Amino acid sequence: MKVLLASPRGFCAGVNMAIQSLELALAEFGAPLYVYHEIVHNRYVVDSFQRRGVTFLDDLGEAPEGSTLLFSAHGVSPEVRQAAKDRQLRAIDATCPLVTKVHLEAVKYAKEGRTIVLIGHEGHDEVIGTMGEAPEAIVLVETTDDVDLLTPADPAHMAYLTQTTLSVDDTTRIITRLRERFPEIVGPVKADICYATQNRQSAVAELAQEADLTLVLGSQNSSNSQRLAELSKEHGVRAHLIDGKDDIDPAWLEGVETVLVTAGASAPEVVVEACLDFLCERYDAVVEPRLVVEENVSFPLPRELRALA
Template sequence: MKILLANPRGFCAGVNMAIESLDLTLREFGAPVYVYHEIVHNKYVVESFKAKGAVFVETLEEVPPGSVLLFSAHGVSPEIRRVAKERNLNAIDATCPLVTKVHLEALKYAREGYKIFLIGHEGHDEVIGTMGEAPEVMILVESEEDVDKLEVDPESKLAYLTQTTLSVDDANRIIKRLRQRFPNLVNPPKEDICYATQNRQEAVRLISSRADLCLVLGSQNSSNSQRLRELAAESGIDAHLIDGKQDIDKAWFEGVENVLITAGASAPETVVEECVDWICEAYDAEVEPVVIRQENVHFPLPKPLRQLSKPKG
């Protein structure tokens, strides 16, 4: 058996920045540090931070006034920022800069009098935060069917934005349908789906033709991980999204010669390594790294943390 180990995979620059931010905040301020929503959508990452003293909350009412609070990589709405200020919370913003870009685009289009279609998944933390920037002019669109149901004056000023972790193919289908209905539709000069999402999807698309089975490391609530599993399945191979080696089912490997392994942008490399080791031991497999493209993206830490990250001396 051969393991085709996709590269790029795993942590993106935004996830690295958010995780480093929470590590530094815990080190500097001590536990508890409150985090609004999961820092990233990964069970292992969240559990490891809980053990260090991070407290993940769904409402700011759960955070005692004056506490240290971290905003997760997925971003928050202006209303959440207002409540944090009202409660005198020491808020540190670890929003991914690529998500911030979409927020700023929403504000720009709203100021210019546009009605905005946001292509994304209802209930996702990122979508909730982005919609909160201009709720009165934003309409969530999840599918081509949603586009067909839209009741909007085609002569009005219309723009679209996208969640950063969507399937590129799905987003393009929805955008095509929107343009068919609304030919005057405008969009930002640079697309919103992030580089890491696109790169990981490209790797799965190119490598899956060589594989009989695909294992995607990532949690069920991770949008970009779900898209990787769907993409592999669309290529005609058996594909599973798993948190770690404990989720592997030996029945998947019957008649399998080549296993594609990748990881969503919030999945730690340690869980990838554990799965690779498990398969190598169970099936005497050899590993073939398959590099599709190099990634060298780095995002700066939030301003309050930048000095803390510098070596003392």
């Protein structure tokens, strides 16, 4: 068996920043420590921090007054920020800067009085946070069919934004439909879909055509990981999204000569390495690293933690 090991894969700059922030906060303030929502959408990461005394919560009322709280990489609404202040929590903002960019764009377009079309997945933490910036001005769409149902008050005064972890191809189709229906709609100068999401998708699109099967390391609630598995299937290659090697069904590998292995932007390299070890030991696999795009992006820590780094 040959294993094509995609690069780039795994942690992006935003995830690296968020996890380093939690590590530093844990070292400085100790447990118990609280995080609003999962720090990143990955079961391995969340479980490992829970074992060290970190509590992930969806209700700020569960955090004792005066305790230390991190906002996750996916961002939060102004309402949540205010609730943290009201409870006198020591809040540390680990929001990915690319998500913050979308929030600022939402505020800008709302101040201009535009109807904002947000392309994203209903219920996703990032979408909830972005919509919270201007709830009266934002409408969510997930498909081109949703675009066809839009009835804005002023079709000539609209804007669009996107969740950062979407399928590039799907999002392009939706934006194209928006522009067909609303020729005067405006959007961000620089695309909202993050560089890491695009790069990981590019790697799968290029390498899947050489494989019989794709294994994507990532959790089921990770939007960008889901997109990688879907993209492989769109290229005619079976794909499975797994948290780790224990999820691999040997039946998947019957008759398989080449496996593409990649990882979503919130999946740690340790789970990738364990998967490779399993394939090498069980199937005598030969691993062939394949670099598609170079990445050298990094983001600064939250200001509350920079002196601790």
